Amino acid sequence: MLEAYHRHRFGTLFVILLFTLAAAPALESVTPSHNPLDWLLALSLLAAIASVVREGYVRGPITVGVAFVLVSVLRAVFDAPGLLPISEGLWVVGAVLAFVVALRHAFGRGDVDHERIFAALDAYLLVGFLFGVGYWTLHRLNAASFAGPTVSEMGLSTSMYFSFVTIATLGYGDIVPLSAPARGLAVVEAVSGQMYLAVLVARLVSLYSQRATR
Numbered sequence: 001m002l003e004a005y006h007r008h009r010f011g012t013l014f015v016i017l018l019f020t021l022a023a024a025p026a027l028e029s030v031t032p033s034h035n036p037l038d039w040l041l042a043l044s045l046l047a048a049i050a051s052v053v054r055e056g057y058v059r060g061p062i063t064v065g066v067a068f069v070l071v072s073v074l075r076a077v078f079d080a081p082g083l084l085p086i087s088e089g090l091w092v093v094g095a096v097l098a099f100v101v102a103l104r105h106a107f108g109r110g111d112v113d114h115e116r117i118f119a120a121l122d123a124y125l126l127v128g129f130l131f132g133v134g135y136w137t138l139h140r141l142n143a144a145s146f147a148g149p150t151v152s153e154m155g156l157s158t159s160m161y162f163s164f165v166t167i168a169t170l171g172y173g174d175i176v177p178l179s180a181p182a183r184g185l186a187v188v189e190a191v192s193g194q195m196y197l198a199v200l201v202a203r204l205v206s207l208y209s210q211r212a213t214r
Contacts, residue, residue, distance in 0.1 A: 010118035048098030132163035167193035
């Protein structure tokens with residue numbers, strides 16, 4: 001079973017990330033007293049750490065995962081909001097590790113197979129989640145960083161929504177960055193997202209062409 005997971009680790013991570021992105025708003029409306037996105041992000045982190053362990057980086061990712069789970073449980077049991085920055089920081093560290101590994105796998109040498117495609121998609125989604133955490137942090141530090149009808153209740157789920165609207169350059173306009181840090185972060189995400197897709201397509205086409213000419 002473990003070997004089967006290792007062969008499809010990036011595909012599994014993609015499904016979990018996509019489920020987190022799609023299911024969180026619906027679950028949040030059904031259970032408003034709880035925050036299902038926190039637990040879905042925890043599941044995503046565990047899947048991300050599992051993909052990192054496969055690359056041989058064992059001790060660091062496992063330490064991050066265990067620490068994140070422990071801090072999250074303590075925060076939930078003792079209702080300690082002071083632990084939120086710690087758990088958030090651990091999640092970011094784990095997500096960055098997974099992003100680096102997925103990016104290396106996507107742009108590394110070798111044939112273009114389904115795992116390489118999923119690794120590229122994982123890196124794209126992880127960037128969106130990381131920027132979402134960044135927007136959430138900015139809003140908590142300065143409530144005037146964003147404007148819009150839903151900004152007064154701009155929790156983690158709304159921040160993730162704004163992040164993926166930005167990285168996809170959809171520009172709905174329902175949430176507008178106002179402060180200089182928020183605008184700068186939004187510009188970086190939008191430009192990075194488009195550049196990533198352009199470079200990714202070029203790289204995958206190059207790898208496929210090399211395979212076809214063998």
